[in-house]
Amino acid sequence: MAQLTLKNIKKSFGDTPVLHDISLDVNDGEFVSLVGQSGCGKSTLLRIIAGLEQPDSGDVLIDGQSMLNAAPKDRNIAMVFQDYALYPHMSVGENMAMPLVMASLPLYARLPMMRSITPAGRKAQPHIREGVEKVSKQLHIDHLLDRKPAQLSGGQRQRVALGRALVRDPQVFLMDEPLSNLDAKLRVQVRSEITELHASSGLTFVYVTHDQVEAMTMSRRVALLQTGHLLQVGTPNDLFSDPANLDVAQFIGSPEINITAGESRAGQITIGEAQLPIDLGATGPVQIGIRPETISVPNAKGLVAAHAPKQGHMVTFTKRLIEDLGPEVLIHGAFAHAPDGIIRIRAQKSDAYSNAGMLAQSEALEVMLNPNQLLFFGADGQRLRPVVGAATRAEMA
């Protein structure tokens, strides 16, 4: 149970800055993901929270108390590592007991033989055994307690690592890409297990991943990092549908958002032959982000026209390649007015879909853009929002 606050964290390794002024609040019991490409500083930030690295400046607070001078063990955090970091020479039970042994015994009583001899060790022993048993049952690894880590499968090791972190009843639970060493099927399973764990434990979770799907599906809020800058913090839906800038829009969503060039002038935006009555309050070239799911192909046989907006605008599209994803297809191509740019359309199949029919369609397709679902960015990549009054006025007229 803890509120975690990061205040203006700065960190560089040598001359290379890795974190620029990061501030973030994680509420009590919240699940927050730190997501970004490798090298964006997310793992360093997590290690700073854990106390394994010291920030150059800034502060880490847990429940309002500065943790800068506290050793990792005194922060009452638990951490799960990408490669599980199990102690190779200890059994699963010993691995899980370690945090309790270290926390509840004085130095002389921690040594392997001393634990059963010394009074302090004897006194703590039932408590330690109980803790390990409880957590191992919870994670369904109680039958593995005597095995060595090398004898376990990847998924089992992952669970032991979770167990070792849980057993000490931490305030904050830190995870550093815990799923990236698992195969795809297992990853989905453990993903939901971690989500359940969060729900049942009510602990504060900070989860580092490079996988936006993990971040989006598991967390209440996502913090997107890029080259040491915190780009945006928000709910998964915020990041997807209301990105602060082009980088966020491009990182979130799969397949990646389409970017095409347009022109904003006098309350109108021009994309190829289409004229959209959207007032950005600015004049000049803009970058337009179009999610692959929001483009519909109303005239194509066998595809569901996902939405047929009243104010859809037609643009000519040149088809190059069709990928069949099962329930839907991914159409690669380009807009006729910008033949160099790659545009992907993700469209639902209808019952009438047939491969031959789709392929037989002419190269040029008329596709429909929904103006309400377009995202606009300036030349600097910052989001441009339509002037609200103007948009509503246009609608009314």
Next chain:
Amino acid sequence: MADISQTPTALWFDRFKPKSLGRVITSVLLFLGAWVMVFPFIWMISSSMKPTDEVYDADFSIIPKTFKGFENYYGVIFEQPYLVFLMNSMIVCIGILIIQLLTAIPAAYALAKLKFRGSTILFGTVIAAITIPINVTSIPLYIGLVRVGLLDTYFAMMFPFIVSVFAIFLFRQFFRGFPDSIIQAARVDGFSEIEIILRLILPSAVPAIAAFSVFSFVAHWNDLYWPLIVVQSQDKMTATLSMMQYQSAFDTDYGRTYASATVVTAPMVIAFLFARRLFIRGITMTGVKG
């Protein structure tokens, strides 16, 4: 089932038949090489059974003309405190090894895994120290030991070797391969740095420690130079040093010297036969001839 009786009966010496000229030449070369290695030992054993005047006889033969083996070996084993020499050697070798491990392992851990200002320079210094031979430092060390009056003690015999730069280097290289994440997990779990070494690093470093132990033990067992300088009385003599007893400026009993050399070499050779795999790993890992 194939009919076994149909295969032609091979003559027992067929497998010694050379397959090609190249093989013959290789075998001859290998045999010569092996002879060069083994001959000194044969010479040693042969001479240990001869009287002194026959050892350097121009008319050399491996089989002694006058057999003095019993006298020589009896003299070495029973007319001097041979067991005391062996015990001295054991005390010195084991003592050196224990102190070397105690000093080198924490130092190597710090150099391999801890980030601190000047660690690279410190490690460079360690490497540079490997190049200094003991002969350079032996005179100041000797004078120092004389001043503090510790000559002819076990302490004096171990003192120059309590820090093995080579061990620091070897262990540092080995520890670097230990996953950082396990060390970080241990820190989060509340391990102290000493406990990280004792409970996590040491169990994984057993091969390296075993290898270095063999290397160190053999090196100090065979060491003649330093005991010769600091040992003055017979009750502190090591086994290797005891060979020198039969030598003097005027009269050297070569037969007994060789018998003594044989007896001193024997424990290492026997240990080698029993723990051959460990020795070989020790030598290949440390990359130094023992």
